Amino acid sequence: MKTKKVAFPETLHDAIKYFADEDRALDFMKLIRWPDGVVKCPRCGSEDVSFLATRRIWKCKSAHEKQQFSVKVRTVLEDSPIGLDKWLSAFWLIANAKNGISSYELHRSIGVTQKSAWFMLHRIRLAMQNESVEQFSGRVEADETFIGGKARNMHADKKGNVKAGVVGKVAVMGLLERNSPERHSRVKVRVVRNVRRSQLQKEIKKEVTQGSEIYTDALRSYSGLEREYVHKVIDHAECYAKGHVHTNGLENFWSLLKRGIKGTYVSVEPFHLFRYLDEQSFRFNERKDNDAGRFVKVVGGILGKGLRYTKLIGKTEGDSLPKKTASWWTETWLLNHLGFE
Numbered sequence: 001m002k003t004k005k006v007a008f009p010e011t012l013h014d015a016i017k018y019f020a021d022e023d024r025a026l027d028f029m030k031l032i033r034w035p036d037g038v039v040k041c042p043r044c045g046s047e048d049v050s051f052l053a054t055r056r057i058w059k060c061k062s063a064h065e066k067q068q069f070s071v072k073v074r075t076v077l078e079d080s081p082i083g084l085d086k087w088l089s090a091f092w093l094i095a096n097a098k099n100g101i102s103s104y105e106l107h108r109s110i111g112v113t114q115k116s117a118w119f120m121l122h123r124i125r126l127a128m129q130n131e132s133v134e135q136f137s138g139r140v141e142a143d144e145t146f147i148g149g150k151a152r153n154m155h156a157d158k159k160g161n162v163k164a165g166v167v168g169k170v171a172v173m174g175l176l177e178r179n180s181p182e183r184h185s186r187v188k189v190r191v192v193r194n195v196r197r198s199q200l201q202k203e204i205k206k207e208v209t210q211g212s213e214i215y216t217d218a219l220r221s222y223s224g225l226e227r228e229y230v231h232k233v234i235d236h237a238e239c240y241a242k243g244h245v246h247t248n249g250l251e252n253f254w255s256l257l258k259r260g261i262k263g264t265y266v267s268v269e270p271f272h273l274f275r276y277l278d279e280q281s282f283r284f285n286e287r288k289d290n291d292a293g294r295f296v297k298v299v300g301g302i303l304g305k306g307l308r309y310t311k312l313i314g315k316t317e318g319d320s321l322p323k324k325t326a327s328w329w330t331e332t333w334l335l336n337h338l339g340f341e
């Protein structure tokens with residue numbers, strides 16, 4: 001079937017109309033999946049496949065199980081009965097909602113059940129996960145915060161312990177690479193076990209190039225960084241900035257993050273917190289792009305991140321995530337140590 005040429009969407013309204021055409025939606029997904037235009041069997045890699053136009057799926061001619069495949073196979077959309085039109089509209093909405101979007105809003109906006117909407121949201125967040133191994137360098141802020149219940153009054157004790165068993169309060173570590181002539185500032189954020197030196201410095205050493213300039217507050221967990229970095233400390237008991245020595249970039253990000261969680265979501269289960277962090281980091285890091293650009297970037301993240309619903313809600317063993325990412329680690333750790341469901 002021939003699709004009439006239409007300009008690529010620029011707004012949500014355009015996107016909904018554009019992807020309502022099933023052939024156009026499929027063409028777009030093909031382009032994301034097989035950028036060179038050659039459809040390959042996701043199970044054996046063969047290019048010898050035939051297209052079954054009536055069902056919009058392919059059949060691999062090699063002899064193996066499950067010869068038929070759709071464009072969703074081996075992506076975060078795998079096994080989902082929801083149509084590409086709704087999926088792509090949801091991608092657009094989530095990529096571009098400033099403070100995030102709740103499963104309730106998504107359910108009403110695109111006409112799926114709230115359970116399906118919740119499921120879609122989490123899969124899309126997975127697509128937003130930044131798996132970049134590129135280290136930060138130049139001028140980098142490092143800071144930590146607590147998210148959950150009474151986060152505002154929550155402090156670590158002198159040893160940096162977060163009170164064990166306090167459900168809803170999770171320690172989060174952030175790094176922000178400041179603007180450089182090449183690029184605007186960006187963040188990496190993740191859940192940590194506690195805010196002790198070993199935890200925080202392990203993250204810093206993994207994510208920041210040696211010799212970079214690092215700005216932190218006076219928390220003792222950061223002392224010793226001067227051995228590998230140019231470490232500059234701003235003591236918040238004295239003031240919040242001395243020239244370029246401050247952590248205000250991250251402070252702003254924290255307030256954005258907390259406002260988003262508070263305003264949009266009724267509750268964020270600690271078990272899922274890392275997904276919200278991924279989502280908000282994505283929006284922050286891609287804030288200079290336009291809506292279409294952010295949309296394409298998120299859809300591009302669907303590959304190699306197949307995820308089963310059951311795994312997502314933490315009810316079964318067996319199916320594991322294809323890649324052991326830091327977030328995967330966090331998820332497992334939270335499950336094992338805090339007993340979150």
Ligand SMILES: [Zn+2]
Nearest residue numbers: 041044060062
């Ligand atoms: Zn095959």
